[in-house]
Amino acid sequence: MATDFRSDTVTRPTAAMRAAMAAARVGDDVFGDDPSVNALEAEAAALLGFDAALFVSSGTQSNLVAVMTHCARGDEYIVGQQAHTYRYEAGGAAVLGSVQPQPLDHAGDGTLPLADIEAAIKPDDLHFARTRLVALENTIGGRTLPAGYTQAVRELADRRGLAMHLDGARLWNAAVKQRVAPREIAAGFDSVSVCLSKGLGAPVGSLLCGGRDFIRAARRWRKMLGGGMRQAGILAAAGSHALAHHISRLADDHDNAARLAAGLARLAELDVAPAETNMVFVAVPPHIAAAFAAHLAAAGVMLTGTARQRWVTHLDVAAADVDRALASVDRFFAAR
Numbered sequence: 483m484a485t486d487f488r489s490d491t492v493t494r495p496t497a498a499m500r501a502a503m504a505a506a507r508v509g510d511d512v513f514g515d516d517p518s519v520n521a522l523e524a525e526a527a528a529l530l531g532f533d534a535a536l537f538v539s540s541g542t543q544s545n546l547v548a549v550m551t552h553c554a555r556g557d558e559y560i561v562g563q564q565a566h567t568y569r570y571e572a573g574g575a576a577v578l579g580s581v582q583p584q585p586l587d588h589a590g591d592g593t594l595p596l597a598d599i600e601a602a603i604k605p606d607d608l609h610f611a612r613t614r615l616v617a618l619e620n621t622i623g624g625r626t627l628p629a630g631y632t633q634a635v636r637e638l639a640d641r642r643g644l645a646m647h648l649d650g651a652r653l654w655n656a657a658v659k660q661r662v663a664p665r666e667i668a669a670g671f672d673s674v675s676v677c678l679s680k681g682l683g684a685p686v687g688s689l690l691c692g693g694r695d696f697i698r699a700a701r702r703w704r705k706m707l708g709g710g711m712r713q714a715g716i717l718a719a720a721g722s723h724a725l726a727h728h729i730s731r732l733a734d735d736h737d738n739a740a741r742l743a744a745g746l747a748r749l750a751e752l753d754v755a756p757a758e759t760n761m762v763f764v765a766v767p768p769h770i771a772a773a774f775a776a777h778l779a780a781a782g783v784m785l786t787g788t789a790r791q792r793w794v795t796h797l798d799v800a801a802a803d804v805d806r807a808l809a810s811v812d813r814f815f816a817a818r
């Protein structure tokens with residue numbers, strides 16, 4: 483039996499989620515009359531402390547809509563080199579939004595140093611793009627942003643007239659890890675994107691949250707980007723089910739990641755980063771990396787990376803699956 487540690491995107495809808503989807507009341511969301519979509523948007527806005535929310539097809543679309551709503555053609559956004567919004571979204575903000583990214587290196591804890599943000603803000607001068615937005619990510623690389631950091635960036639942003647967007651694809655994991663309400667992680671941002679299709683286990687969908695005017699403008703960009711979905715209530719019902727039932731259980735994923743990290747760290751050959759939420763990063767010595775990857779693949783242990791592995795725990799990984807994977811790992815090193 484295979485266990486899929488490649489990503490928390492691989493989760494399949496549970497039987498209860500499928501039942502909620504089958505029973506969903508639907509309308510035409512482009513006309514604004516899909517009751518299940520409207521309910522989900524209201525639930526998300528309330529949960530995250532915003533006026534309004536917009537159901538979108540993916541986190542990529544959500545971040546792009548957000549950047550295009552905050553920034554006009556010729557504007558610029560400050561973002562981390564490793565941020566999904568910059569690195570893993572096919573350059574959409576630049577290509578489709580004509581918005582220039584200003585990527586910055588991350589500090590060791592995943593933050594963007596305040597002095598670097600400040601130094602990157604362009605003067606109001608015709609040589610430069612207009613710096614409009616700072617985009618952060620939480621969790622980033624499986625780690626939560628430190629308490630107090632968002633507020634420090636907020637003070638800088640207010641002083642320099644910038645907006646703030648959070649790519650909170652895994653905001654839920656950050657909230658569960660830090661034992662705070664999701665709205666605490668979202669506080670201070672002008673807009674927040676959250677994924678339903680990662681650890682929360684919904685098949686499709688993200689939500690962009692913000693003020694009422696912001697979301698009204700975002701709705702037009704979503705339409706332009708091809709994201710006006712019709713009887714989307716079938717998908718929204720999965721999202722509502724996920725928000726109601728799958729947030730607090732993320733603690734299980736964090737426990738399983740810690741169990742996995744502890745098991746891997748027993749092996750002297752492996753350099754295992756401490757697991758804070760649901761991701762374990764492992765450095766494998768180059769001379770064994772390919773053979774180790776092949777061994778795990780043959781044993782049905784699916785993950786990404788070879789010399790730098792990423793293991794992700796989620797709804798469809800149980801503690802017993804972790805133990806089975808660790809037994810496969812042990813067999814590899816015992817045979818050497």
Ligand SMILES: *Cc1c(COP(=O)(O)O)cnc(C)c1O
Nearest residue numbers: 540541542543566567619649651
């Ligand atoms: C997965 C992810 C997204 C969006 O991904 P989609 O596959 O487009 O839904 C955005 N940001 C982060 C940090 C992610 O991990």
